[in-house]
Amino acid sequence: MDRLMTDAEIEEAWDDICKVLNKDQDELKRDIVSHIGNKWSLFVLHALGIDGKMRFSNLENHINGISQRMLTKCLRELERDGLILRSVYPEVPPKVEYELTSLGRGLLIQVTPLWLWIARHSEELKGARANYEK
Structure with missing residues (x-):
């Protein structure tokens, strides 16, 4: 069974979060959360984290739908935020590859528990949705 946070741990974490959220750069924080929390960014980070360097077409094939x-918009945002690196090789036609930066790998480490939670509870989530639809 998953270990739940104690009330004291939740309170301490919340205090730390509030300290960060109440500092300057509110627009930056909203931007980053928007980029990371969009429908596709975590899938891009996951694909690059699992398979390493990938070309655009490989990413497109790897991320269903x-x-x-x-994908272009997502890659640009993630590159701008320093989470992925875009490498262009002087070939004809040009070869472009994408990979996670150390910052991107650090984020992937943080969101991996979310992926695990989803995987472990997918049947419960499906059941809840089915019950809701009744």
Whole structure:
């Protein structure tokens, strides 16, 4: 069974979060949360974390349902935020690869427990949705 946080741990974590959220750069924080929390970014980070360097077409094939336009937008945002690195090789046609930066790997480490939680509780989540739809 998953260990739950104690009330004291929750309170301490919340205090730390509030200290960060109440500092300057509110627009930056909203931007980053928006980029990381969009529908596709975590899938891109996961793909690059599992398979390493990938070309655009490989990412597009790896992430089921993402459009070229949305993948391009997502990659640009993640690159701008320093989470992925875009490498262009001087070939004809140009070869472009994407990979996680150390900052991106650090984020992936933080969200891995979320992926695990989803995997472990997917049947319960499906059941809850089915019950809701009745």
